[in-house]
Amino acid sequence: xxxxxxxxxxxxxxxxxxxxxxxxxxxxxxxxxxxxxxxxxxxxxxxxxxxxxxxxxxxxxxxxxxxxxxxxxxxxxxxxxxxxxxxxxxxxxxxxxxxxxxxxxxxxxxxxxxxxxxxxxxxxxxxxxxxxxxxxxxxxxxxxxxxxxxxxxxxxxxxxxxxxxxxxxxxxxxxxxxxxxxxxxxxxxxxxxxxxxxxxxxxxxxxxxxxxxxxxxxx
Amino acid sequence: xxxxxxxxxxxxxxxxxxxxxxxxxxxxxxxxxxxxxxxxxxxxxxxxxxxxxxxxxxxxxxxxxxxxxxxxxxxxxxxxxxxxxxxxxxxxxxxxxxxxxxxxxxxxxxxxxxxxxxxxxxxxxxxxxxxxxxxxxxxxxxxxxxxxxxxxxxxxxxxxxxxxxxxxxxxxxxxxxxxxxxxxxxxxxxxxxxxxxxxxxxxxxxx
Ligand SMILES: [Zn+2]
Ligand SMILES: [Zn+2]
Numbered sequence: 316x317x318x319x320x321x322x323x324x325x326x327x328x329x330x331x332x333x334x335x336x337x338x339x340x341x342x343x344x345x346x347x348x349x350x351x352x353x354x355x356x357x358x359x360x361x362x363x364x365x366x367x368x369x370x371x372x373x374x375x376x377x378x379x380x381x382x383x384x385x386x387x388x389x390x391x392x393x394x395x396x397x398x399x400x401x402x403x404x405x406x407x408x409x410x411x412x413x414x415x416x417x418x419x420x421x422x423x424x425x426x427x428x429x430x431x432x433x434x435x436x437x438x439x440x441x442x443x444x445x446x447x448x449x450x451x452x453x454x455x456x457x458x459x460x461x462x463x464x465x466x467x468x469x470x471x472x473x474x475x476x477x478x479x480x481x482x483x484x485x486x487x488x489x490x491x492x493x494x495x496x497x498x499x500x501x502x503x504x505x506x507x508x509x510x511x512x513x514x515x516x517x518x519x520x521x522x523x524x525x526x527x528x529x530x531x532x533x534x
Numbered sequence: 535x536x537x538x539x540x541x542x543x544x545x546x547x548x549x550x551x552x553x554x555x556x557x558x559x560x561x562x563x564x565x566x567x568x569x570x571x572x573x574x575x576x577x578x579x580x581x582x583x584x585x586x587x588x589x590x591x592x593x594x595x596x597x598x599x600x601x602x603x604x605x606x607x608x609x610x611x612x613x614x615x616x617x618x619x620x621x622x623x624x625x626x627x628x629x630x631x632x633x634x635x636x637x638x639x640x641x642x643x644x645x646x647x648x649x650x651x652x653x654x655x656x657x658x659x660x661x662x663x664x665x666x667x668x669x670x671x672x673x674x675x676x677x678x679x680x681x682x683x684x685x686x687x688x689x690x691x692x693x694x695x696x697x698x699x700x701x702x703x704x705x706x707x708x709x710x711x712x713x714x715x716x717x718x719x720x721x722x723x724x725x726x727x728x729x730x731x732x733x734x735x736x737x738x739x740x741x
Binding site: 411475 | 543544545547548549550551552568569570571604605606608609611613615619620621623624627629631632633635636639640668669671672675679680682685686688689690691692693694695696697699700728731732
């Protein structure tokens with residue numbers, strides 16, 4: 316790793332009236348109230364992701380609501396000679412634990428329950444702190460955002476497990492597995508929290524460090 | 535305001551701080567002085583390595599989709615599933631949104647990502663740099679977060695453990711191809727230097 320020298324003191328692109336392209340990184344002069352495109356790759360240019368705070372809030376609230384049926388409704392129904400059994404996400408974890416595969420039980424518990432919950436809570440805290448223009452724990456909040464972005468995809472795990480169980484356990488008369496309504500709710504939680512992480516703009520965490528003139532100049 | 539910027543000035547995509555990008559030796563990376571975000575990398579021999587790895591990944595992708603992934607043997611009755619077969623099973627059961635989600639994240643987006651990287655890199659390797667490639671690269675960037683083959687592989691392992699008590703579990707050729715695909719795609723991502731796309735055509739490549 317080699318050091319990078321700050322240019323022009325500690326100026327942000329926004330303070331310099333520049334927007335950086337989210338695709339190719341090109342800097343371009345920003346003109347307020349004008350739809351701009353990157354001169355190099357033609358991607359739409361914004362100082363910050365548009366309507367970041369309100370969109371992220373909407374997605375967080377929607378995922379928090381859907382997280383309830385995702386956990387309460389059955390994820391899958393197993394029909395076998397022994398009868399019919401409905402499993403929620405949690406009872407699936409308990410099943411893995413009891414059958415002795417506790418490392419996998421831990422993985423599924425983490426991916427299906429801890430990660431979505433952590434994402435919802437972390438994004439809610441990040442968005443609220445950005446709204447308050449908090450200047451505290453900037454680095455910790457940036458790291459938390461990176462963590463949320465990184466682990467988010469792993470909560471898709473249970474959706475794939477269900478898909479394979481449904482396809483594999485299809486022995487007519489002996490055993491069949493069907494997906495339950497929780498699969499739809501859970502899939503929606505994963506997608507919505509991923510969108511929430513994408514609409515949140517981590518640069519908003521650092522913006523309060525810029526002078527108040529920065530506030531007045533742009534929306 | 536007439537601020538003139540040095541050519542190597544860039545803004546951190548995570549905290550917006552302006553800074554100059556140093557000349558990087560092969561293998562070096564530049565990080566933001568304020569928040570530590572990765573700003574630029576200079577992987578050695580980037581274009582050739584990325585192209586070779588992505589072509590390998592494309593072949594592995596075909597194998598991973600054409601052959602059965604996993605199978606189950608239950609008292610002589612055998613079931614084998616391919617990736618698309620698993621999606622179809624879910625679809626025919628009425629779980630259309632979930633089937634579409636699996637189709638997109640495990641099949642379509644990884645394919646789009648590979649295809650778009652090749653569409654961008656092959657002309658670049660042949661010395662043809664065209665601004666018309668930019669939209670394809672933008673597409674790569676937007677589908678990348680949605681390709682989740684590595685999560686799918688872990689999902690397969692979990693479901694096989696769940697079933698191992700009731701039937702004999704079989705691993706198909708596509709299972710190993712998918713594991714290799716994940717490895718090559720990861721290596722290709724590490725070898726890739728996106729700055730290649732935006733720099734002037736290399737010397738001797740023609741105008
Ligand atoms: Zn651009
Ligand atoms: Zn930074």
